[in-house]
Amino acid sequence: xxxxxxxxxxKVYKLGDVEVNALCSVSLTIExxxxxxxxxxxxxxxxxxxxxxxxxxxxxxxxxxxxxTDTAQLNRDELxxxxxxxIGFVFQGFNLLPRTSALENVELPLLYNGISAKERRQKAITxxxxxxLEGREGHHPTQLSGGQQQRVAIARALVNDAPIILADEPxxxxxxxxxxxxxxxxxxxxxxSNITIILITHESDxxxxxxxxxxxxxxxxINDEPVRxx
Amino acid sequence: xxxxxxxxxxxxxALRVNKMRSALTMLGxxxxxxxxxxxxxxxxxxxxxxxxxxxxxGSNLLIVLPGATTAGGVRMGAGTQPTLTMRDAExxxxxxxxxxxVAPDLSGVAQIVYGNQNWSTGVRGTTPSVLNVRDWxxxxxKSFTEQDVKSATKVALLGQTVVDNLFGEVTPIGKVIxxxxxxxxxxxxxxxxxxxxxxxxxxxxxxxxxxxxxxxLFGTAFPGMVRIIMVKAKSTEGLLDAEKQIxxxxxxxxxxGPKQDNDFTVRNLTQMMQAAxxxxxxxxxxxxxxxxxxxxxxxxxxxxIMLVSVTERTREIGIRMAVGxxxxxxRLQFIIEAVTLSLxxxxxxxxxxxxxxxxxxxxxxxxxxxxxxxxxxxxxFSGLVGIFFGFYPAYKASLxxxxxxxxxx
Ligand SMILES: Nc1ncnc2c1ncn2[C@@H]1O[C@H](COP(=O)(O)OP(=O)(O)OP(=O)(O)O)[C@@H](O)[C@H]1O
Ligand SMILES: [Mg+2]
Numbered sequence: 244x245x246x247x248x249x250x251x252x253x254k255v256y257k258l259g260d261v262e263v264n265a266l267c268s269v270s271l272t273i274e275x276x277x278x279x280x281x282x283x284x285x286x287x288x289x290x291x292x293x294x295x296x297x298x299x300x301x302x303x304x305x306x307x308x309x310x311x312t313d314t315a316q317l318n319r320d321e322l323x324x325x326x327x328x329x330i331g332f333v334f335q336g337f338n339l340l341p342r343t344s345a346l347e348n349v350e351l352p353l354l355y356n357g358i359s360a361k362e363r364r365q366k367a368i369t370x371x372x373x374x375x376l377e378g379r380e381g382h383h384p385t386q387l388s389g390g391q392q393q394r395v396a397i398a399r400a401l402v403n404d405a406p407i408i409l410a411d412e413p414x415x416x417x418x419x420x421x422x423x424x425x426x427x428x429x430x431x432x433x434x435x436s437n438i439t440i441i442l443i444t445h446e447s448d449x450x451x452x453x454x455x456x457x458x459x460x461x462x463x464x465i466n467d468e469p470v471r472x473x
Numbered sequence: 474x475x476x477x478x479x480x481x482x483x484x485x486x487a488l489r490v491n492k493m494r495s496a497l498t499m500l501g502x503x504x505x506x507x508x509x510x511x512x513x514x515x516x517x518x519x520x521x522x523x524x525x526x527x528x529x530x531g532s533n534l535l536i537v538l539p540g541a542t543t544a545g546g547v548r549m550g551a552g553t554q555p556t557l558t559m560r561d562a563e564x565x566x567x568x569x570x571x572x573x574x575v576a577p578d579l580s581g582v583a584q585i586v587y588g589n590q591n592w593s594t595g596v597r598g599t600t601p602s603v604l605n606v607r608d609w610x611x612x613x614x615k616s617f618t619e620q621d622v623k624s625a626t627k628v629a630l631l632g633q634t635v636v637d638n639l640f641g642e643v644t645p646i647g648k649v650i651x652x653x654x655x656x657x658x659x660x661x662x663x664x665x666x667x668x669x670x671x672x673x674x675x676x677x678x679x680x681x682x683x684x685x686x687x688x689x690l691f692g693t694a695f696p697g698m699v700r701i702i703m704v705k706a707k708s709t710e711g712l713l714d715a716e717k718q719i720x721x722x723x724x725x726x727x728x729x730g731p732k733q734d735n736d737f738t739v740r741n742l743t744q745m746m747q748a749a750x751x752x753x754x755x756x757x758x759x760x761x762x763x764x765x766x767x768x769x770x771x772x773x774x775x776x777x778i779m780l781v782s783v784t785e786r787t788r789e790i791g792i793r794m795a796v797g798x799x800x801x802x803x804r805l806q807f808i809i810e811a812v813t814l815s816l817x818x819x820x821x822x823x824x825x826x827x828x829x830x831x832x833x834x835x836x837x838x839x840x841x842x843x844x845x846x847x848x849x850x851x852x853x854f855s856g857l858v859g860i861f862f863g864f865y866p867a868y869k870a871s872l873x874x875x876x877x878x879x880x881x882x
Contacts, residue, residue, distance in 0.1 A: 299795055300876040320799040326875075327797020338792050338879060342490060352796040354479050399796065 244311045246407070246439055247273040247296065252305035254291050254462075265291040267462045268305065275406075278433045279441045280450035280470075283459030289443045290335055290411055292459070296441065297332045297409045298322045327355050331400030333410035335443075337392045339384045345371060345395045346380040352403045370398040373428060375421070389416040397425060401432070408432070410442040414449055426452045475801055484809040487782070498778045499818035502858065505768030506822025506851045507829055512764040513847040514830035516757025518840035523753055527746040529666050529675065531607040533573075533709055535716060536740045537565075537702040537723070556736045559683065559697035561726060565704060569718035571711040576603035577683055577699040581691045585679065586651040587639040594635055596652055596679045598686020606705040614646045614661035617682050625684040629657040633665045634677040655689050657681065712741055768858065771818065776862035779811050783870040790870050791878025804867040811863020812856060819855030823848055 254266040265288045273279060281289050294300040295307055298314055307314045309325065317325070326332070331352075339348045349367040358366070371380060374394040384392055393416045400408055408429070414422040430452055432438045442453070450456050451470060458466035488495045539556040562577035580597040601616050603609070617628045629650065636645055645659045666675040687693050706715040716739050723737050783790070790803060827848075830841040 294876055297795075299879070300874075323794060323797050323799045326795060332795060334795075334879070338788070338795065340789055340792055351793070354476055355793075355797040355799065355802055357476060360479070403797075 245272040245308075246275045246277075246310060247271075248306075248308040248311075249292075249296075250306040250308065252292070252295060252302040252307060254288070254295065254300075255303045265462055266295075266302070269462075269464055270305075271457065271464065271467065273439065273441065275439055276433070276437045277439055277441075278429070278452070278454045280453035280456045281441065281443045281459060282445065282447075282450055282456060283465075287459040288462040289459050291462075293409055293411050293441070293443060297330055298325050299332070323355075327352055328403055329405055329407055331403060331405040331408040333393075333396050333400045333408070333413045333442075335411040335415070337384075337396045339392060339395055339399075341385070342383060344381050344383055345376060345387065345398075348384070348395055349398045349402050351399060356403070366402050367398070370402040371395070373401060374398045375424065390418065390421055393417060394421075394425070397428075404436075405438075407439045408441070410440070412443050412445070414444065414446070422449065475799075475805060477805075480802065480805050481809055481813075483806055484813055487786075487810055488813060491782075494778060495814060498774050498814050499821065501771030501774035502768070502815050502818025502855055503771075503822040503825055505764070505771035506819050506855050507825035508764035508767050509761060509851050509854075510823060510826025510843060510847055511829040511833060511841075512760035513757065514826070514841040514843045515833060515839060516753065516760050517842040517844055517847070518830075518834070520750055520753040520757060521842055522840050523746060523750045525667070526669065527743065527750065528608070530669060530742055530746070531609070531703075531705065532743060533706040533712060534606065534742050535704040535706060535712065535719065536742060537561075537704060537719060538738045538740065539700070540736065540738065555694050555698050555700070556727065557699050557702055558695070559699055561723060562699065562702045564722060564726060565702065565719055568722055569715060571706055571708075571715035571718055572704055573707045574602045574605045574705045576600055576606040576703045578603070578701045578703060579683060579686045579691060579693070579699045581686075583653045583690065585635065585639060586654075587645075587648065590639045590641075592635060592638045594632075594677050594679060596681060596686065596690065598681050598683040598690070600683055603680060603703065606703045609666065610664045611661045612664045614659070616661055617680075622682040622684050625688050626682055627655060627657045627685055627689065628660045628681065630661045630663055630680040631659055632663050632676040632678040634674055635679055636662055652679070652681070653690055709743065712743060716741055768854065772815070772858035772862040775811050775814055775859060776866060778814075779807060779863055779866035780869070782810070783807065783866045786870075787873065787878050787881035790873055791875055791881065794873070794875040795879060800871045803871040804864075807867035807870055808860060808863045811867070812859035815855045815859030815863075816852075819852050822855065823851060826851065 249269055249271050252266055252269045253264070256263040256265055269292060281293070283289050291300070295302050301315070309329070314322065340351065346364070346367050349370050350363045353363040353366060368380065371377065374397050376391060376394050376398065379387065379391065384395070387395065393413065397410070397413055400410065414425055417425060426449060429440050429442070433440050444450050453470055455467070455469050457464055537557060559577055562575045565572055566575045576599050578597050578599045580595055582593060583596045585592045585594060600622050601618055604611070604616060611630070616630060617626065621628055629652070631645060639645070639650065645662060648659050649656050650659060663676070663680070669675050683699070687698070704715065704719065706712045719739055720735065724735060727736055729735060793803065827843050830843055833839060834841040
């Protein structure tokens with residue numbers, strides 16, 4: 244059984260009389276432990292698809308099966324549970340809580356799965372360390388640079404040891420050096436902990452870290468092939 | 474699984490971020506709870522005072538006064554013409570089945586002298602049954618007897634105020650005082666009774682045998698004349714019967730024809746006081762109800778602010794949902810915020826209400842009583858207000874779609 248199975252997923256946004264077909268019948272299968280890069284021009288439906296994979300949004304038609312379960316059959320709280328312990332999500336726009344320290348932002352997913360306060364703190368500190376933000380635990384988002392905020396968002400996705408990490412342009416605000424550090428981290432998580440990673444990127448050198456590249460255009464998959472390692 | 478301590482922490486932080494707003498929202502509850510407590514305190518104080526007065530004048534008491542309330546269309550003050558006698562009193566006791574006891578009374582104001590002290594007070598000639606009729610007791614010494622009344626003995630029972638003013642530290646029992654220059658021996662002291670419903674000091678009085686008052690002090694227009702007759706009915710339910718029986722008996726005894734007005738008046742003090750007590754209770758309820766409206770308004774204030782807060786923090790709700798917050802995590806967060814607002818407001822309101830009622834009783838001179846029940850009621854009511862008015866905004870927040878909440882601008 245595949246980890247992720249997308250069966251003919253479409254997404255139609257209705258804006259008044261205008262209908263936007265953000266996704267047109269996307270079908271694909273992703274196995275456990277894979278490392279996938281999604282590429283494509285702006286507006287091609289990458290984020291829309293990623294939101295559906297992350298159980299944040301629902302498809303207009305089609306089915307999304309996670310570990311064999313049709314997510315359409317799950318209620319709000321069951322979906323919340325999946326977002327909490329199965330998926331680590333890095334948002335395109337970070338989505339950090341304002342007026343809240345980096346540490347507490349990273350702790351947030353743990354708040355909702357009954358881990359003790361002490362253990363929460365411990366795990367959050369470890370995750371922040373992994374993204375190179377040691378010593379910034381007490382900083383609020385406004386006191387951090389764009390790249391640092393992005394790394395807090397990545398730490399939050401790592402903190403609950405989820406088997407799947409979905410990252411929407413995780414290196415979009417990072418310099419080349421930090422970008423490659425983050426990508427090395429993803430590669431390590433993928434290799435050593437067998438974590439499935441799906442990330443969206445516009446840069447082919449970032450995509451090169453993955454093992455399979457899926458290309459979107461106007462809401463459709465136009466290309467899906469493994470990366471040839473040199 | 475809901476993490477209550479963390480949820481409480483989150484709610485407190487949100488309240489702290491908007492200190493001014495939280496304080497103003499609480500103010501609505503403070504005023505509401507304070508008003509409820511103060512109003513109930515005023516009402517409870519008033520009805521307590523009335524029931525104290527009811528028991529102080531004596532329970533189940535009727536008073537027969539001479540003179541009609543109206544005579545030939547002309548309103549005459551009751552008690553203007555003497556028409557009642559000692560015999561009337563005896564007949565009432567003997568012939569009215571609903572009557573327990575009677576005490577006739579002939580009184581006047583007189584100068585009392587003891588040693589070099591003097592005091593002016595009401596001297597009431599009556600019978601020993603007055604103690605039973607007025608629910609009064611002897612503190613020291615003893616009462617005079619029927620025998621004293623028969624033989625017009627010069628003995629006196631003193632009220633506490635008279636004792637205080639004439640004797641000070643000296644023991645009055647056995648001492649001789651002069652009333653209108655007639656020497657009387659003090660044989661007993663009445664227990665303290667306090668103020669009457671009309672605000673008179675009931676302890677400022679002297680009781681002497683009726684016949685002594687008639688023959689030695691005040692004189693009578695006709696033999697056996699008394700000013701009033703106090704009657705104690707057997708029960709509260711029997712008060713109306715007693716009133717009817719007395720009226721019938723006296724009309725017959727005074728030979729009043731069917732078309733003629735009474736030459737006496739029967740007053741039902743207990744009934745009057747009970748009516749007053751009843752209306753005070755209604756007033757208490759009304760005051761409380763009006764004050765509750767302000768509590769309700771305070772609650773709506775909380776709801777308003779919570780709705781604003783939910784809208785403002787839509788993105789925050791989206792983020793929390795995206796990382797796994799469940800329906801009740803979100804709901805509890807906002808309900809706890811609302812309840813915290815209302816409970817802190819409630820506690821401050823209780824303080825305000827209690828001190829407010831103190832101020833009222835100081836300024837207006839009203840007795841106010843803050844009952845523990847009203848505090849408990851106000852506190853739990855403010856908690857309920859928080860839950861009730863917090864629930865809708867919390868419910869609204871919990872129904873948001875995570876992706877829509879995240880995209881909210
Ligand atoms: N909430 C929405 N309402 C209406 N249309 C939407 C909404 N979200 C996305 N779209 C439309 O769906 C299409 C796909 O958008 P999406 O965000 O998935 O693009 P993307 O591939 O992630 O682009 P980028 O690389 O710029 O992030 C776009 O044409 C966009 O206008
Ligand atoms: Mg996008």
